[in-house]
Amino acid sequence: MIATAHKNKMEDKNASYYMSLPYTFIIQPHTDESGFYYVGRVMELDGCMSDGETRYEVLDNLQEAMEGWIETSLANGLAVPEPASQGVVFSLQKALA
Numbered sequence: 001m002i003a004t005a006h007k008n009k010m011e012d013k014n015a016s017y018y019m020s021l022p023y024t025f026i027i028q029p030h031t032d033e034s035g036f037y038y039v040g041r042v043m044e045l046d047g048c049m050s051d052g053e054t055r056y057e058v059l060d061n062l063q064e065a066m067e068g069w070i071e072t073s074l075a076n077g078l079a080v081p082e083p084a085s086q087g088v089v090f091s092l093q094k095a096l097a
Contacts, residue, residue: 013080018070019063023083027058044081045069 024043029036030051040058041049048069052058073080 015067015070015074018080018082019067021083023066025059025062027055042066042069044084 023045025040026043027038027040030039031037037051037053038055038058039049039051040062042062042065045066048062048065050058050061050065052061070080
């Protein structure tokens with residue numbers, strides 16, 4: 001009975017549920033041969049990352065990457081980690097040239 005209740009609770013957690021959680025975004029400025037841009041990743045979702053020309057663009061791109069990451073994991077029966085903490089982390093370190 002407990003296993004069934006746990007399984008039903010897991011099935012209720014769809015992509016919308018996970019997208020509503022406060023995942024930790026790490027956004028850092030980056031400069032390389034292609035120029036200056038921001039790189040962002042979702043701390044709790046291994047390999048979920050994106051980039052953008054502005055902090056706002058990288059946040060939008062991270063939302064899209066998260067949705068794809070979560071949907072792919074759920075479709076393949078893989079566990080989706082829930083947030084370890086709450087909030088957004090911006091690295092304000094100056095990008096090294």
